[in-house]
Amino acid sequence: MIYLHALLVFALAIANCPFTVADVTTTINPTSNWATWEGWGVSLAWWAKAFGDRDDVADVFFTLDTTVFNSQVLPGLGLNIVRYNAGACSWNNISGDVMVVSPDMITSRQMDGYWLNWDSTDSSSTSWSWFVDSNQRNMLWNARDRGVDIFELFSNSPMWWMCYNHNPSGSNDGSSDNLQSWNYDQHAIYLATIAEYASVNWGFSFTSVEAFNEPSSDWWNGETGTQEGCHFDVSTQATVIAYLRSELNSRGLTSTIISASDENTYDIAITTFDSLGSTALGDVGRINVHGYQYGGGRRDILYSLASGAGKKLWNSEYGESDATGQELVSNLILDFIWLHPSAWVYWQALDIEGWGLIEGDNDNLTIGSASQKYFVLAQFTRHIRPGMQILDGGSDYTVAAYDSSTEKLVIVAVNWDSAQYINFNLSEFSKGGVNGALVQRWSTQIGSGEQYVGYNDTYINGEVFWSYFDNGTVQTFEVDSVVL
Numbered sequence: 001m002i003y004l005h006a007l008l009v010f011a012l013a014i015a016n017c018p019f020t021v022a023d024v025t026t027t028i029n030p031t032s033n034w035a036t037w038e039g040w041g042v043s044l045a046w047w048a049k050a051f052g053d054r055d056d057v058a059d060v061f062f063t064l065d066t067t068v069f070n071s072q073v074l075p076g077l078g079l080n081i082v083r084y085n086a087g088a089c090s091w092n093n094i095s096g097d098v099m100v101v102s103p104d105m106i107t108s109r110q111m112d113g114y115w116l117n118w119d120s121t122d123s124s125s126t127s128w129s130w131f132v133d134s135n136q137r138n139m140l141w142n143a144r145d146r147g148v149d150i151f152e153l154f155s156n157s158p159m160w161w162m163c164y165n166h167n168p169s170g171s172n173d174g175s176s177d178n179l180q181s182w183n184y185d186q187h188a189i190y191l192a193t194i195a196e197y198a199s200v201n202w203g204f205s206f207t208s209v210e211a212f213n214e215p216s217s218d219w220w221n222g223e224t225g226t227q228e229g230c231h232f233d234v235s236t237q238a239t240v241i242a243y244l245r246s247e248l249n250s251r252g253l254t255s256t257i258i259s260a261s262d263e264n265t266y267d268i269a270i271t272t273f274d275s276l277g278s279t280a281l282g283d284v285g286r287i288n289v290h291g292y293q294y295g296g297g298r299r300d301i302l303y304s305l306a307s308g309a310g311k312k313l314w315n316s317e318y319g320e321s322d323a324t325g326q327e328l329v330s331n332l333i334l335d336f337i338w339l340h341p342s343a344w345v346y347w348q349a350l351d352i353e354g355w356g357l358i359e360g361d362n363d364n365l366t367i368g369s370a371s372q373k374y375f376v377l378a379q380f381t382r383h384i385r386p387g388m389q390i391l392d393g394g395s396d397y398t399v400a401a402y403d404s405s406t407e408k409l410v411i412v413a414v415n416w417d418s419a420q421y422i423n424f425n426l427s428e429f430s431k432g433g434v435n436g437a438l439v440q441r442w443s444t445q446i447g448s449g450e451q452y453v454g455y456n457d458t459y460i461n462g463e464v465f466w467s468y469f470d471n472g473t474v475q476t477f478e479v480d481s482v483v484l
């Protein structure tokens with residue numbers, strides 16, 4: 001039996017092209033430790049307001065099950081993090097004051113807020129309505145019921161009535177603070193009250209609260225905005241963070257961390273980190289940054305700053321319009337190698353063609369199919385799981401993660417060159433798998449072609465295994481019996 005198996009392995013090795021003529025080799029480094037993975041996520045907000053009642057959408061994003069979705073067979077992404085958006089809109093009249101709406105505002109991006117007027121901070125008073133925003137909240141619960149265990153509360157703008165121009169899309173020039181200086185604490189009270197209400201009534205507690213969204217950017221313009229947004233100078237951010245810490249603490253939410261500042265790029269996040277001041281920074285439990293600098297920016301510097309200060313670091317928002325998945329793979333690997341985040345969060349998983357992992361129209365309430373990008377992301381999210389140690393994959397085309405409890409090594413690699421073999425050298429591990437053992441693999445072709453197809457055709461040869469990659473192929477491997 002053993003002899004036959006060895007022969008079979010030998011035959012496959014020949015068929016798969018022997019190692020000696022293979023084209024590139026990457027050596028996984030078991031002594032590296034870039035992060036303990038917290039998970040993969042998505043922001044709710046607009047798509048969840050539109051489609052929060054769709055159980056099948058929740059199955060697709062928040063389980064690892066296979067779901068037939070609009071006649072497509074989809075491997076669930078298994079996301080375990082959601083970011084819930086605290087809305088800034090309400091349509092009530094407060095002693096003559098009503099919300100000002102940008103002429104370009106997109107209806108589906110108006111998120112209902114819970115705090116209706118400034119009369120009372122008491123969450124059981126009529127100043128608060130806990131019934132608004134039921135769809136987004138329903139998707140939140142759907143996510144929770146499917147195993148999501150990390151929840152972030154985030155804000156794109158304070159409630160409209162806290163803003164100078166009463167417009168939740170931003171100030172009239174886009175680059176000025178829009179939160180009234182006498183409402184700094186009110187914005188903190190708003191978010192802390194939602195966090196407290198959730199912990200009592202919603203069946204989970206928020207892990208973190210983020211009071212800003214791309215606050216240093218200058219495009220949060222109330223006269224042209226298409227969504228909620230608000231600029232905050234760094235000094236204002238620092239003041240609000242202090243209030244938020246105090247309001248969370250006074251509600252007993254001392255273990256709920258503050259994340260900041262969800263800047264648009266790595267480089268802006270560096271500037272904000274350097275200017276926030278030690279007091280505010282001391283109240284920040286995690287650095288959140290958005291990935292909109294794509295191939296640019298000093299991810300490495302931001303990582304050094306965050307890790308030097310003992311802070312966790314997330315890419316808390318990523319998105320682009322490339323449905324092929326090429327941009328996503330390229331930028332995600334850059335994040336793993338240079339930013340070393342402990343979590344990675346896609347922006348709107350259901351969105352217009354290109355941006356959505358699944359195509360959808362939040363205004364017309366139509367849903368299309370999953371893009372190739374969906375399957376490309378599945379190559380990562382289904383295998384690199386919470387609790388794993390992120391390792392240096394040894395090259396700019398490889399990501400690796402290790403699960404000590406099951407002694408499993410996960411490798412995800414992409415080939416940007418013409419078709420070739422890629423070798424994975426595990427000799428640096430104290431145990432690099434078992435000679436002759438099966439390495440399960442899954443494959444997706446960027447652009448079009450294979451969509452997360454599984455194969456049992458790859459075996460360890462000594463402490464190395466290899467696989468043939470076409471240009472633009474992403475492959476995931478699971479190697480058993482590996483010891484760091």
Ligand SMILES: *[C@@H]1O[C@H](CO)[C@@H](O)[C@H](O)[C@H]1NC(C)=O
Pocket residue numbers: 093094095096097098
């Ligand atoms: C708001 O209510 C006041 C009365 O309290 C009324 O005079 C005013 O027209 C209302 N404004 C709007 C825009 O509905």
Ligand SMILES: *[C@@H]1O[C@H](CO)[C@@H](O)[C@H](O)[C@H]1NC(C)=O
Pocket residue numbers: 361363364
């Ligand atoms: C949504 O519907 C509107 C009006 O019916 C139409 O103009 C628009 O093109 C539709 N959007 C899409 C993406 O089909």
Ligand SMILES: *[C@@H]1O[C@H](CO)[C@@H](O)[C@H](O)[C@H]1NC(C)=O
Pocket residue numbers: 416417418471472
């Ligand atoms: C790989 O494919 C990409 C995208 O199609 C193309 O731009 C690139 O030239 C290809 N590289 C090689 C070496 O064939």
Ligand SMILES: *[C@@H]1O[C@H](CO)[C@@H](O)[C@H](O)[C@H]1NC(C)=O
Pocket residue numbers: 019025027425426427428464
């Ligand atoms: C694997 O890497 C080790 C150490 O880096 C090296 O000595 C060895 O030659 C490599 N194995 C193969 C088969 O290339």
Ligand SMILES: *[C@@H]1O[C@H](CO)[C@@H](O)[C@H](O)[C@H]1NC(C)=O
Pocket residue numbers: 440454455456
């Ligand atoms: C590969 O083998 C594993 C375990 O033996 C099995 O669970 C899995 O379904 C197989 N995958 C394929 C694609 O055949």
